[in-house]
Amino acid sequence: MIRTRFAPSPNGQLHLGHAWAALVAHDLARAGGGEFLLRIEDIDGTRSRPELAQTFRDDLHWLGLTWDAEVIQSQRLGHYAAAGARLKAMGLLYPCRCTRAQIAAAAREIGPDGPVYPGTCRRHPIDPDGHDMAWRLDVAGAMARTGPLHWDDALAGRQAARPDLFGDVVILRKEAPASYHLAATLDDAADAVTLVTRGMDLFAATHIHRLLQALLDLPVPRWHHHPLLLDDDTGRKLAKRRGSPSLADRRDAGQDGIALAEALRRHDFPAGISLGVGVGSLS
CATH class of the missing domain: 3.40.50.620 (HUPs)
Known part of the structure; x- marks a missing residue:
């Protein structure tokens, strides 16, 4: 149905x-x-x-x-927290305190949402203490785990999934329970x-x-x-x-x-x- x-x-x-x-x-x-x-x-x-x-x-x-x-x-809210905890347990989320200005200054690519996050806090991990931080998805690591994916649109037809176009997106936001x-x-x-x-x-x-x-x-x-x-x-x-x-x-x-x-x-x-x-x- x-x-x-x-x-x-x-x-x-x-x-x-x-x-x-x-x-x-x-x-x-x-x-x-x-x-x-x-x-x-x-x-x-x-x-x-x-x-x-x-x-x-x-x-x-x-x-x-x-x-x-x-x-x-x-x-x-508990549903979102449980999914975030699951992704953390899989080693696919990492904490990030970069500001939008810092990302814009360091980004080398523009993606669908604007400047693509350059992976600063993935390459130089920060301590996950306190609440003033977001949690980002290691997209390359996630894609390596899932392999190639596709999805179907009723108007556009079959699509190859390209999450890499976004870079490491925020999954758990600083100011909200989930992205x-x-x-x-x-x-x-x-x-x-x-x-x-x-x-x-x-x-x-x-x-x-x-x-x-x-x-x-x-x-x-x-x-x-x-x-x-x-x-x-x-x-x-x-x-x-x-x-x-x-x-x-x-x-x-x-x-x-x-x-x-x-x-x-x-x-x-x-x-x-x-x-x-x-x-x-x-x-």
Whole structure:
């Protein structure tokens, strides 16, 4: 049975880009006779605003969407800690206190997330004392353990996993219980998600997630990376911080949410918004 999820973070209100992502996940599940899950990803430290979770629910109902189950990410902190401990026991995590400025100054490559960490604290280990440090994955060591890996995207087809493009990514953050990479991978497994739907901006992250699945003996779903809604003036994805009107603002203004959802399904986007270039078709 197909099972998808929409997983917003309560650090800002939802906008049309989120509505589009929720519709894609919801409609794929319903078309396949499956289930649609709402997951509130609320472990981003002080940036998380618990009161926004109810706003998200109201937004989705306004769009005419229903979900079969709901998960609150912060209820799984022990799950993340156990996975981190397992990776440490495998000798694949090492502590790091490098700042972003230090990494940018020392990096020799640019990867999908920006400057690639040059392995400073792997080559010159630090004492793992205190809490002011992150834990990074020794990606080369992890890849040597798993061997070649692949993953399948519904639009882009079969992909060879290339986690090395990221360098040694952070798995346990200084200021949060887990990185996005670890939390999303563990959550999708725990939630029995069979089709991970998300925007093309997260396509490359799947290389890391596939590696973590192999290391932690997790089930491997299929992925569906859909094109993003873009601001025609800037060519960038919609974002609240760049002035994209929130769904709550549209609700308060009396806009018809169900009519808006139907328009998005028809690719009839509001003026100034277009669908970015993706792989394949959503039809």
